[in-house]
Amino acid sequence: MFKFATIIAAQFAVLASATQPAPSIGTVASEDLICKVEVKQIGPNLRIRALAESGRSGRGTYSLEIRKSGASGSAVIAQSGDFTLRAGKTETLSTAALTGSERHIRTRLILDWAGRKIACLDNADPIDL
């Protein structure tokens, strides 16, 4: 029981850290759009943030899928919705937390924005769909 209390306390710390401002994920041209799934190991937990940035302001929709498979179990988190970008600012679209290590998870982020669709798969650079 103490172990779980410790884990839960650690998860709250992970979520609290999710409120930090999104880090810049690059410099983009005025018409460009980039995305990134940031995975950060915090103790035994993973904090996962879906990030996006564009050179111009606009609205779009996103879809984030996280799959975990490990000895402790399997998990799927699927989050989607609308987002708004401000020119030159990296925005956090969604946040999730899981126990485990980065090698146990796969991530996929898809952005639909201004008639363009791009995907960020795991740590790879964005690709047009």
Next chain:
Amino acid sequence: MINPTLKTLSLALMLATGFSSPIFAGGNQVRIQQWGMGNGAGGSQAGNRNRLTVYQYGWSNSSISVQDGNRNRVVVGQTGFANSTATTQNGNCNIAGVAQFGGSHSATTSQNGNCNAVAVIQGGNGNSAAAHQYGNGNVSVIIQD
């Protein structure tokens, strides 16, 4: 192993025949406790600030809960083996918490709306969890150990 189809049918029958706990107003609280094997519990909350708590001990137990409204809360605790739970939340700022201890449990949560939160804790082997969210400002936490 209980046939999944039979389990689904029995749960649907239970929901249809009044064993479920529908709540249509605000501020109600329902607590269900079940021991043994093959039990089912279904709860539906419509309105604001309702609370539903389900405890199940044993194996092959199932629970389904649905929340429609704002600031509702559902808590599910399952101990044993091969238990399952499904929760659905529509609305804003609802909270769902699921804790499962033992093995081969499964938990599925769905959220539509804003400001919803779900936390799943699973202890043991062979557990699985799925959290689906649509909206803004929702939070999912899955702890498996």
